Amino acid sequence: MAWHLNLGIDKRVLRNTDPAERDAELFKFNMLGLMIILVALIAFGSSIVFLLLISHNLVLSACLGLLIGLMVFNLYRLMLVTSINAYHTELGEFQSDHERLFKHIGPAQAAGLDEETIQELVLQRISALRSLALEDKGYRHDNAQMATFLIKLLILALFALVFATGLELFVFRNQLNGAFEAIRQVYAARPDSWIIQGALRPPDAGGFFLIECQSVLFAIDVLKLGLGPVKILIDLAVVGIFVIPLILTYRSYELIDSAYVREQALQEMGISYYHYLKTQAFCHQIGTQCASEDLHARLNKSTAPA
Amino acid sequence: MKRRQKNPGYFSKGNLIFWALILLWISIQFLHLLDPLFDEARVTEKFRKLEAQERLESNLDSLRQIVRDSIEKKQPEPGCPVARYTWKWQDPFTGRNESMSFEICESEAQNAGNFRKNLRTADLREIYIRMSESDALPLNGMVQSFRATIKSRGMGYEKALFFIVGAIQAIPYTLVLQGGGPLRCPCTLGQVYYLADCRVRADRRGCCNDIEPAGLFSPLEFALHKKGDCDTRTLFAYTVLGSLGYDITILNSDAEGHSILGVHSPRALGNGDYIRGKNGRKYYIWELTAPSPPGVYTYNSSKDSWFSVMK
Numbered sequence: 001m002a003w004h005l006n007l008g009i010d011k012r013v014l015r016n017t018d019p020a021e022r023d024a025e026l027f028k029f030n031m032l033g034l035m036i037i038l039v040a041l042i043a044f045g046s047s048i049v050f051l052l053l054i055s056h057n058l059v060l061s062a063c064l065g066l067l068i069g070l071m072v073f074n075l076y077r078l079m080l081v082t083s084i085n086a087y088h089t090e091l092g093e094f095q096s097d098h099e100r101l102f103k104h105i106g107p108a109q110a111a112g113l114d115e116e117t118i119q120e121l122v123l124q125r126i127s128a129l130r131s132l133a134l135e136d137k138g139y140r141h142d143n144a145q146m147a148t149f150l151i152k153l154l155i156l157a158l159f160a161l162v163f164a165t166g167l168e169l170f171v172f173r174n175q176l177n178g179a180f181e182a183i184r185q186v187y188a189a190r191p192d193s194w195i196i197q198g199a200l201r202p203p204d205a206g207g208f209f210l211i212e213c214q215s216v217l218f219a220i221d222v223l224k225l226g227l228g229p230v231k232i233l234i235d236l237a238v239v240g241i242f243v244i245p246l247i248l249t250y251r252s253y254e255l256i257d258s259a260y261v262r263e264q265a266l267q268e269m270g271i272s273y274y275h276y277l278k279t280q281a282f283c284h285q286i287g288t289q290c291a292s293e294d295l296h297a298r299l300n301k302s303t304a305p306a
Numbered sequence: 307m308k309r310r311q312k313n314p315g316y317f318s319k320g321n322l323i324f325w326a327l328i329l330l331w332i333s334i335q336f337l338h339l340l341d342p343l344f345d346e347a348r349v350t351e352k353f354r355k356l357e358a359q360e361r362l363e364s365n366l367d368s369l370r371q372i373v374r375d376s377i378e379k380k381q382p383e384p385g386c387p388v389a390r391y392t393w394k395w396q397d398p399f400t401g402r403n404e405s406m407s408f409e410i411c412e413s414e415a416q417n418a419g420n421f422r423k424n425l426r427t428a429d430l431r432e433i434y435i436r437m438s439e440s441d442a443l444p445l446n447g448m449v450q451s452f453r454a455t456i457k458s459r460g461m462g463y464e465k466a467l468f469f470i471v472g473a474i475q476a477i478p479y480t481l482v483l484q485g486g487g488p489l490r491c492p493c494t495l496g497q498v499y500y501l502a503d504c505r506v507r508a509d510r511r512g513c514c515n516d517i518e519p520a521g522l523f524s525p526l527e528f529a530l531h532k533k534g535d536c537d538t539r540t541l542f543a544y545t546v547l548g549s550l551g552y553d554i555t556i557l558n559s560d561a562e563g564h565s566i567l568g569v570h571s572p573r574a575l576g577n578g579d580y581i582r583g584k585n586g587r588k589y590y591i592w593e594l595t596a597p598s599p600p601g602v603y604t605y606n607s608s609k610d611s612w613f614s615v616m617k
Contacts, residue, residue, distance in 0.1 A: 031321055038328065171335055175344035182350040186357050193360065195353075225352055226344040234334065237327050244324045254317040 003033030007081055009260065013267060017259045025260050032080065032255070035245040039076055042241065043159070044069030046166025053169070053216045056209040072159065076245075079152045083249035086265035087145065088256045090136040094129060095265050101125075102276050110280030118277045126270045133262050141250070149250045156242045164238035168223055168231065169211060177212045179222050355572040358553075359463070386411045388447075391530060395476035398597030399468050406473070408451040408529075414444040415530055422524045431615050433519055434556060438545045441526040448529055449549045467552065467569065474543055475597045480504070480512035480533045484521035491515050506532050537565035539594040544616065553617075555589050557581050561611040567592040568614060569600060576601025583614040 004011075009029045014022040047068040051061035086092040094101045105121065113121070141149075169176065180200055187196050199215040202208055213219045224231055249255050289295070337343065388409040397404050421440045425433055456466040481500045483489055491502040491513035500513035514533060517523060523531070523538045525545040534542065540556045544567070547554045553570035568581055568589025576599045580588040591612075592600040603609065 028317055035324060167331070172344050175346060179344075179346050179349040182346060183353045186350065186353050190357070190361070193357075222349055225349045226346060228345060228348065230343050234331075237330050240327045241324060241331070244320050244327070248317055248320040252316040252320060 002030070003037065004029035006033035006036050007077065007084075009033075013263045014260055016263060021259050025258055028254060028258065029260065032245055032248070036073060036076055036080065039242055039245070040069050040073035042167065042238070043072035043163050045170065046163035049166040049170045049210070050216060052210050053213060053219055056203050056206065056214075058209060076156070079156065080245055080249050083149070083152070083246065084255060084261060086256075086261050088140055088253075089133065089262075091129060091133040091262060091265050095269055098272060098276070101269060101273060105277070105280075108284075110277050111284035113277060113281045118274060118281070121277060122270050122274045125273050126266050129269065130262070130266055133266075136257075145250075149246075152246055153243055156246055157239050160239040160242035161235055163242075164235045165220055165223070167238065168227070168234055169219060172223060172226065173211050175226060176219065176222060179226055180212050183222070358570070359572040386413055388412065389415055391448075393473060393532075395473055397469065397472045398475055399472050399599075404469075404473065406451050406455060408448040410444055410447050410526070410530070414526070418444075418524060418526045418530055422522070422527070423518060425519050427519070430520060430558075433522065434541055434544070434615060437522070437524045437541060438548070441524050441545055442549055444526050445529060445545060445549065449546055452546065453550065464571070464573070464575075466550070467547070467571075470547060470550075471543065471567070471592060471594065471600075472597070474539050474594050477532045477534075477539075478506055478508055478512070479510045479535060479595050480506055480514060482514050482517045482521045482523060482533070482535045482538055484518055485516040487521070504533065536595050540565045540567050543567050543594060553587070555583050555617040556615040557589065557591060557612050558615050559605070559607060559612045561607040562605050564605070566612075567594055574601060577603070579603035579609075581609060581612045581614060583617045585617050587617070589614060589617075 004026055007029055009026075011022075011026070014025060017025070044065050048061045048065035051064050052058065055061055086095055104125065183195060184200055187193050187200075190196070195218070199213055199218040201214065202212075203214060208214075211219060213222075227234070255261070334343075389412045390407055390409050392405060392407045394403070394405045396402070422437060425436060427433060427436075452466075452470055455461075456469065461469060481491070481493075481495065483491060483493075489495065491500055491504070493500055493513065499511065501507070501511050502515070503512050504514035505512050512533065520537070521535070522541065523534050525542040528534045528538050528542040537556075537558070544554055544556050547567075547569075555568040555570075556565060557568040558565045568583065569575065569592055570583070570587050570589050574580075575590040575592075578590070579601045580590045583589050590601040591603060592598070593602075593604075
């Protein structure tokens with residue numbers, strides 16, 4: 001399936017690459033796209049559990065859970081896609097520094113270039129840059145990229161911890177309900193206590209749904225008590241699921257220096273270069289015209305109908 | 307800027323770990339059917355302790371109310387002058403020199419031993435209960451002083467317990483014997499030679515004869531004169547701590563010929579040695595005749611020889 005579309009990957013960008021390389025590229029982005037879907041599904045499912053604890057209404061919980069799931073999906077996609085760029089490579093320096101990109105041809109040389117010549121020059125420049133990118137054997141991260149990555153990682157880890165708890169509440173719902181029943185028995189002699197009245201009393205409208213508790217924090221407390229240190233391990237598994245795709249976009253050169261990133265960067269630079277040449281040619285044309293003609297008199301000339 | 311070499315396989319490894327974690331999560335769904343991960347007993351135990359603690363606090367509050375009410379309702383008679391008594395001791399747990407004053411109606415102080423002497427029963431439990439109930443009100447002044455100190459120092463449940471028990475343990479031991487028994491002062495008991503001197507002695511060799519019933523001073527007498535052996539102390543602690551809302555009992559052993567305090571606590575005390583009460587609760591043992599930590603069983607006989615007298 002075309003999971004890569006979740007990332008906004010356009011297959012047409014890869015038209016200049018080898019079919020085998022294109023398939024390998026699409027496989028990687030398909031995997032990444034699928035990871036995003038799974039993460040969004042985890043957020044969706046976990047949100048439903050939390051919302052059920054609050055509302056005990058399946059329809060309401062499903063709708064709000066879907067909303068949260070979609071929000072997480074878009075936020076997560078934003079974090080991943082903004083990490084996939086060419087700034088880690090030699091090519092990225094040309095992309096971010098246009099002076100360097102345009103230095104081979106100055107305004108004087110761009111004078112009088114026609115459309116065909118400009119397109120040919122662009123193709124030559126892109127071809128040269130592609131050769132440069134293919135020869136580049138390393139990649140790098142500066143401090144700003146590292147800081148951005150760490151902030152993204154922290155945000156995703158926090159999300160993961162919250163959603164992990166929701167999943168655990170769902171997975172261990174039967175054990176939790178058993179524990180709630182045992183707690184009810186312990187507090188049987190004190191029915192006016194907060195635990196009975198505030199947390200374990202069924203909602204006025206209808207009964208419990210899924211988890212027999214009305215307090216999210218109380219349910220989490222019982223879950224933590226019941227699981228003990230195992231909860232940390234399970235949490236870490238979910239944190240891993242959330243952060244691995246982001247780590248891959250930061251550390252895996254197979255993604256950040258992929259043919260797709262390269263071709264996308266080249267395409268953008270080609271467009272910039274083309275418009276630069278067109279602009280220089282047009283500037284030269286206007287300059288020549290200014291020098292040979294009294295444009296001031298032309299502007300003052302009455303344009304009113306005779 | 308440092309450049310990294312392009313290491314192949316990073317994506318493959320990361321991808322593999324991701325799916326492995328997904329598989330792990332899916333497997334947890336099935337694992338939980340076997341209940342190996344969730345310890346329900348731990349949850350129940352925790353909430354049982356919490357409930358006990360809350361109940362204790364609640365009892366303490368209601369008891370305070372009862373005591374307040376009883377004081378308001380039963381003020382000392384206008385004509386009854388009060389006598390002021392002071393306990394001074396060094397806290398065995400903190401090493402701090404402590405002092406606490408309390409007031410007792412003089413007529414009650416003078417009649418302190420009368421109720422005891424007139425008791426006509428051989429049932430030890432009944433003796434304990436009647437003496438404790440009888441002296442609970444005269445000891446209100448002392449209980450109030452303990453409460454005021456606890457409150458002013460912001461002591462919690464456990465610190466207050468140590469404070470009161472420390473005050474009792476710091477008092478030197480005095481052997482108390484009933485009439486007609488096998489022993490009379492002076493005598494040797496447990497490798498200690500006790501003198502025929504019914505006073506509190508720093509060398510812990512004081513001994514009193516003919517104290518009826520059961521060689522036991524009443525809690526009020528202990529508060530006034532500080533004379534007492536094991537059972538006098540446990541009965542005094544039972545009365546005072548009980549008035550403060552603690553769940554306590556008196557633990558006796560015929561094999562040891564000894565009496566110690568049993569304290570129920572939401573948290574294990576000391577080494578955690580306990581005797582089960584009649585109500586099934588754990589009562590952590592506490593020796594009162596000398597400075598000693600709670601929950602430490604140091605007796606020769608087995609724990610089975612001990613029984614809870616009160617609860």
